Amino acid sequence: MNLGELEKLILQHIWDTGEVDAKRVHAHFEKERGGTLNTIQSTLDRLYKKRLLSREKRGHAFHYRAAVNRSAFIGQLITDITSDYGSTSASPLLAAFASMSSDLNIAQLDELERLIEEKRSASRAQQAK
Amino acid sequence: MISGHWGLSLNILSIVSVSLCASLIFTSAAVLFISNSLQRFHANAKQSILWSIVVLPWPISLLSVGLLTFLEFSQARETWLSSFAHWHHIYNFEILSWHGASTWIFSLIFIGVCITKIHRAFKASSKLSQLDFFVENTTCKQGLIVIESAQCQAFTSGLVRPRSYITSGLLDQLTQQEASVVAAHELAHASTHDPLKKYVASLFAAFFPKSVAQQINDAFSLALEQIADHSVLSTVNDETMVSNTLLKVSRLNSQSVGELPLSTCHFSTHPLTLRIRYLLRDNKGRSFPTLLFFSFAALTTVLSTLSVDLLHHALEQLFTH
Numbered sequence: 536m537n538l539g540e541l542e543k544l545i546l547q548h549i550w551d552t553g554e555v556d557a558k559r560v561h562a563h564f565e566k567e568r569g570g571t572l573n574t575i576q577s578t579l580d581r582l583y584k585k586r587l588l589s590r591e592k593r594g595h596a597f598h599y600r601a602a603v604n605r606s607a608f609i610g611q612l613i614t615d616i617t618s619d620y621g622s623t624s625a626s627p628l629l630a631a632f633a634s635m636s637s638d639l640n641i642a643q644l645d646e647l648e649r650l651i652e653e654k655r656s657a658s659r660a661q662q663a664k
Numbered sequence: 665m666i667s668g669h670w671g672l673s674l675n676i677l678s679i680v681s682v683s684l685c686a687s688l689i690f691t692s693a694a695v696l697f698i699s700n701s702l703q704r705f706h707a708n709a710k711q712s713i714l715w716s717i718v719v720l721p722w723p724i725s726l727l728s729v730g731l732l733t734f735l736e737f738s739q740a741r742e743t744w745l746s747s748f749a750h751w752h753h754i755y756n757f758e759i760l761s762w763h764g765a766s767t768w769i770f771s772l773i774f775i776g777v778c779i780t781k782i783h784r785a786f787k788a789s790s791k792l793s794q795l796d797f798f799v800e801n802t803t804c805k806q807g808l809i810v811i812e813s814a815q816c817q818a819f820t821s822g823l824v825r826p827r828s829y830i831t832s833g834l835l836d837q838l839t840q841q842e843a844s845v846v847a848a849h850e851l852a853h854a855s856t857h858d859p860l861k862k863y864v865a866s867l868f869a870a871f872f873p874k875s876v877a878q879q880i881n882d883a884f885s886l887a888l889e890q891i892a893d894h895s896v897l898s899t900v901n902d903e904t905m906v907s908n909t910l911l912k913v914s915r916l917n918s919q920s921v922g923e924l925p926l927s928t929c930h931f932s933t934h935p936l937t938l939r940i941r942y943l944l945r946d947n948k949g950r951s952f953p954t955l956l957f958f959s960f961a962a963l964t965t966v967l968s969t970l971s972v973d974l975l976h977h978a979l980e981q982l983f984t985h
Binding site: 654 | 787788790791792798799811812813815817818819820821831846850904907908913915918936937940941944
């Protein structure tokens with residue numbers, strides 16, 4: 536999911552403060568960034584459509600809250616980064632410590648452990664000589 | 665009909681497209697032939713072999729252009745050599761001919777591949793900058809950016825400015841020494857700009873048939889991982905320790921990722937198996953086969969240049985020019 540600069544700032548703000556309406560968000564960003572209430576409203580609406588926010592109408596205004604918590608969002612982002620860019624096991628834009636290795640079964644991983652143990656024993660025996 | 669310098673340029677592009685196609689076919693055949701033998705080489709040699717393979721078709725196609733245009737321009741036009749390889753009417757280019765068709769197809773494929781790859785790079789960069797935004801002011805441990813997440817991941821990304829990340833979920837499960845292994849491995853990737861190398865190699869590989877490109881990308885990725893694993897030994901001089909950490913992170917990774925479809929990769933050829941076996945073996949393998957490579961390059965240049973002429977005549981026999 537691609538987020539614009541203001542979308543990221545607003546999402547971060549909602550994670551920090553909890554439930555907000557457009558006026559409160561506008562008041563918060565007006566001093567440091569400027570921008571109109573309309574821009575804030577349409578950004579909140581975009582985040583809602585991206586299912587990152589949920590909203591409830593109270594009176595004439597929508598009240599927004601985060602639909603996804605921060606750690607779940609970051610977790611999804613990590614999954615996207617480490618597994619995206621094609622279905623290939625080798626992502627062409629990333630080097631992951633063990634990205635290609637999660638599809639071996641337990642018995643196969645145990646077999647590798649045995650190999651390592653064998654090597655360790657051989658090294659110890661050699662050092663003892 | 666386009667004449668003059670534009671005609672010459674388009675004819676050169678036409679020769680490049682046919683010669684490149686021929687050299688890609690010959691090189692693909694070589695990749696299929698040598699793929700099982702690659703593990704016998706040192707990881708650095710493997711990286712050099714794969715670089716040579718992906719780049720080779722391009723200088724070969726330029727050599728073909730040089731050879732064919734030289735024969736056209738020089739006095740060698742009437743020699744025995746020109747009966748094997750020649751290109752008539754080098755200053756005249758007919759768009760509605762097979763020359764035109766091959767040039768258009770090549771141009772479309774070239775532009776398509778470049779656009780796809782650039783789009784993918786932008787997408788990756790955008791996701792990474794998003795991650796950077798949300799993990800801003802986070803702590804760094806042993807040179808790695810720590811991401812607060814329950815997932816067990818460590819990775820290096822970023823084409824221009826590579827940076828290495830580790831999740832707090834993984835860090836919590838590792839001992840100090842294991843964390844040093846992961847950090848040294850990831851920082852080795854960052855210091856050698858491996859994400860950029862992988863990207864450029866995959867760009868060249870994209871011109872090969874899909875299955876061959878996949879093999880090249882997987883082998884290239886494995887070579888870079890093996891080089892990074894090996895570089896860790898300068899920090900932690902115990903290959904069993906590095907192998908154990910690799911295995912432990914793999915187990916944690918599979919637990920956090922959950923059930924995956926059955927692997928299509930056999931145990932003995934699985935990247936993790938190959939990485940651990942490479943770390944544990946005393947003899948790291950052969951060096952770059954210089955003589956073999958230059959012999960293959962020369963043979964492929966000759967065959968590709970002859971293919972241009974052969975295709976030229978075969979098409980002219982079947983169809984009108």
